[in-house]
Each structure stands twice: as structure tokens, then as C-alpha cells.
Amino acid sequence: MYVKHFKTKSKRGLTFCYEHVTLCREGRLAIIMAGRKSKYSSENSNTKIIKIWSVAVYIRLSQEDNDNGEEKIESNSITSQKALLNEFIEEHDDLMVYDTYVDDGYTGTDFNRPGFQRLLEDMRNGNINCVLVKDLSRLGRNYIEVGKYIEQIFPLFNIRFIAINDSVDSFKNPMSSNTILVPFKNLINDEYARDTSIKIKSALNGRKKKGEFVGSFPSYGYVKDEQNKHKLVIDKEPAKIVRKIFEWKVNEGLGNLSICHRLNDMGILNPTGYKKKKLNQNYNNAKMKQEDYSWCPSTVRNILKNDVYIGNVTQGKRRTKSYKIHKIEEVPKEEWVTVENMHEPIIDKELFEKAQGLRQVDTRVQNNGALSMWAGILRCSDCGRAMHKKYCKNTSGTVYEYYICGTYRKKSNKLCTKHTLKVEELENSVLEAIKLHIDLLINTENILEQINKSETMHLANENISNIKKAKEKEIEKIRNLKRCLYEDWKNEDITRDEYLEYKQKYEQDIEKIMNIILNLDEQRQKEEDIINEKSKWIENFKNYKNISELDRDIITELIDYIEVYENKKIKIHFKFINEWDKISEYSEK
Helix, strand or coil, X not given: CCEEEEEEXXXXXXXXXXXEEEEXXXXXXEEEEECCCCCXXXXXXXXXXXXXXXXXXXXXXXXXXXXXXXXXXXXXHHHHHHHHHHHHHHCCCCEEEEEEEEEECCCCCCCCCHHHHHHHHHHHCCCCCEEEECCHHHHCCCHXXXXXXXXXXXXXXCCEEEEXXXXXXXXXXXXXXXXXXXXXXXXXHHHHHHHHHHHXXXXXXXXXXCCCCCCCCCCCCEEXXXXXXXXXXXXXXXXXXXXXXXXXXXXCCXXXXXXXXXXXXXXXXXXXXXXXXXXXXXXXXXCCCHHHHCCCHHHHHHHHXXXXXXXXEEECCEEECCXXXXXXXXCCHHHCEEECCXXXXXXXXXXXXXXXXXXXXXXXXXXXXXXXXXXXXXXXXXXXCEEEEEEEECCCCXXXXXXXXXXXXXXXXXXXXXXXXXXXXXXXXXXXXHHHHHHHHXXXXXXXXXXXXXXXXXXXXXXXXXXXXXXXXXXXXXXXXXXXXXXXXXXXXXXXXXXXXXXXXXXXXXXXXXXXXXXXXXXHHHHHHHHHHHHHHHHHHHXXXXXXXXXXXXXXXXXXXXXXXXXXXXXXXXXXXXXXXXXXXXXXX
16 A cells, blocks of 8 residues: 555654555555665565654653752653654654653662553553663663563564663664673663662661651641751641640540541541642642541541650651562661651640550540540450449439449450449549558658768769779770780781780770770669659659549549459559659669
8 A cells, every 4th residue: 555645643743754655564654765676566666665663762760860859840851861762763764653651750670650551551552662762771770670671571572672872772783682781781770779779768867867857748737847848847727736636635535536526527627638738749649539638537546646746756667678679668666766856846745645645545525525534544454445434323312433344344244244343432542542652752752862862872973983993994004005015016026816816805805894884874874864853753743742632634644544353453553653663773772
């Protein structure tokens, strides 16, 4: 079939105009050029068949390759690649662009990129038979995967592969894709990705240790400082909501679900909705429905446990497995990086700590809307479930309150027993226990003062100082011997092996003595911390020295939780028990 003045247009808007076009037996588009005789032409015509390639232009730029790190619709490097590839196509009449596939901001260490996946789909559908890239690193930086595509997948689908800057063309020069240079260059590209990953992680870890914020999106209630993107500043509107959430939890005892209902009734956008509608931030470009703007208990729970609201910056909670495996994994809490007092807090530490104490327990309000004094405090000693309040009338018509195991109340009688306890008995027992605890702490405080003023304490401190000085002199003596040792070797008084043997021994002796000095310093610091910090929590108890009745503020400030036993016994777990143990150990010593 011959068509004069044939004109075709690619998906990207490029127009090609030819005087004569024919369809080859293989079903491929070909240009008929004036020249010599071809098997596809008649006996009397002189024609030349040129195969037209349907080209997929592939362009990639990763974040680490970005010119300036700023978010842009299209970076300069993407534009540069386009210009180079289009110029190459214009110089070759046998190339016709089918489509351009762009992955801007995607790493080359894997092939889970939307542009490349779309390219593969068109390849499977037979829409393209040529892939054009600037160089091998644009295709990818994974040595194994890039080699797999060049050596196996592209040949399997009869795909011509061209990497301009690396002089690779699998059709015109088949050996160019099989030479040792190709895997060698891929290996270098892979190593570049690994090295870049290490450098980026090292830089980010350095910033994290300094308390600089390195995330993409700050927590709800904060925004990045316009002058310093690594510093957080308060966003006034959501900060008010954060304060309300903590106050509702601590002061009103609302559960997470109740807080959600209240926020939704007030028409407050959840953090994701606020960031999208108010701040124009859209994580992962997610499409959101109206119901996605509602609050859910997990969102409230995450806010209540986030120490960013007391001025801390905690980072490193998650990480990728490696620079090639981008699966996200959780990091153990002890490996998190926390730096305190890095920005203005939204709530005070006291309110935050109270919320942490109540966050793990049930704090439901009563039917009249008031918060029970014991909400979230009472637990069954056997099953660990929260105790539930009930009401009962005796024969005289008097109504009294009592608590019962939540498991038993749910008619799971075989799983636990009643553990019944009257409210009046509970209040009397806890009141007396608090009084005794306060008296004990006051006596302990007096004992500490006597210990610290005693001659024994003075001698103990003096003894530690003397030991430390003696050990420091001993280190200096060994160091002098070590210096003389080198001179003995150079003067040939001892052999090289003897020099190395004595040198190692002296270094080990110095290390042992330094560890002793370090332990002495830690011991003294530990004792000073006990002395200096004991008043902070003891004063909390002493404030209630003349207590005559209980209220919720007193209970939540002094008590962590209370276990209720079947025989009406209770076990009170006071707060600051660790500090109490330290003081007891210190006093005994």
C-alpha cells in the first residue's frame, strides 16, 4: 500500500510527514525512499525500505539527583533530558515517538515507578518497540534489575534499547549492549545509589541528633518555620484543638471515641483534612472522600501519645530496610532519637503526663455526664479488666454504690469472679493509705537530710575524691612508662615484640583504671540526682499532708492504679515508685 504525503502524529504532539509510506509484511510502518530496488517494490521501481520504530521516551529524576531540592512541577534536569532526547529523535528519521514516560522524584534502585510501569504496559500491548533513555542510570541504578531488562526482558519483546550518552543501541550495534562495559557501568550506578543513600542517612541522623525536624509534614498543630524549615512553630487554629483533646481526656475523662464524636459534631476537620484544605498538603496525593475528613479513635490516640506537644522532637520511628528494599519497618522505641525543648510547647508537661496515665485505661463518664472519681484507676487483680460501678438498694431503701469486675459483669462468670467492693470502703482505705504514705515520705525526707549532713556522708564523699585522685595519678604513671617504652625500643634495649606486648598491657591497665573512675563519677552523679530531685515528687505528696477527703485530682496525681482482690483487699500502686526505690536503696547504703 502506497500513500502520498502521509502525515502522522504521536501522543506527545510530534508530527511526521512523509511522501511515500508502505506497510511491510511484518506489519511495521516503513518509509519508502527513492533509491534502489527493494523486494517490497515492483520490478520497475527503485525504492528503499526504512523501518520506523515506535519509541518510548523514558525520563527519570530521583530526589537525590534534584538540582535544588525544591518541589517543582518539572525540574530543570527533566527538561534537559527531554531536550536531549527530542534532539536525538529529530536527527534520526527512523524514530517516531509513541509517548513520553516521566518519573520525577523516583529512586532508580527499584522499578516500582508509575511512568515505567505504564511503559511496560504499552510494551506488552505491542504499542512500542523501542526504549530511549539519556543514559543507563536513567533506566535504573539497580545492577541486577537493569541487567535483567537489557539482557532478557527487552530482547524477549523485540525491544530496541538506546542509551544515548553510553553509546548503547541494541539494533544498530548489538554488541554495544553485550559488552563488559554495560554491566560495569550499571555496577558503578548501583554503587553511586548505595553511597548516596549512606551519605543522606548520615546527614539526616546528624540533624535528628541536633533536634532538627527532617520530616515532610509536621504533626497536627505545628508548621515549619518559614525562616528555617527544620524548626517547628505553632499553628494557632489546630493547636487549640490539641489543647482541647488533652483537657477533655484529663479533666472530663472522655474516651477516644467520645472525643471523636465531639470533634465531628463541632465540624472540626481531622489532621489529614486540615492539611489538605487549609495548608494545601496532600500526602501521597491521596484522593479523599468526605467521610475521610472525620476523626477516628486512632488519630486521637496518636495525638495523646505524641511528645511533640511538650516541645520535644522525636524522630527515627520508622526506616527502610535498605537502599534497594524500600519496605518500611518499625524501629524499637529504645532506638528513637528524642531531643527535648526544641520548640514552643502546646501543652505543659504535667497535663501530658496525666494524659499518659489515663491513655491506657478506660475513663468513661457516668450517665449524668460527670466523670467518676475512680474512672480508669480500678482494675481487677485477676483478669486485669477495669472495674465497673453499680448501684444497689438495701432492705431499708438506702442506695449504695459498689464496684464489680468488668469481666464478671459481662456475664462471663466462668472467666472471673465478682471482686465486689463498696465505694465507701474503697474511699476510706485509699484515704488512710495516702496519709500513711505521706507520713512515711516525710520521715524518709528527714532521714535523707540527716544522712547528707552527717560526718559519714562527708567522709564518703571525701573518700571517693581521694580514690579518684589516686587513680588519676596511677594513669599518669603508666603513661610515663609507656612513653619510656618507645625510647627503650628505639635504643634497642627491648625487642619490637616486647615493645608491642608491654604497650598493649599498659593500654589495658589504663582502660581498666579509667572505667573505675567513670563508675565513681556515675555513682556520685546518681546520688546527687537523688538528693536534688527527691523534693520534686515528695512535695506533690506533702501538699496533701492534712487531707480529709478525696477528689479526682488528688487520686490521679498520686496514684497510678489500684488492684482490687476478691477478699476486698486492695493494692495501691503509687506514682514515683522508682524514685522511692532509689531513695530506699540510698538510705540503706
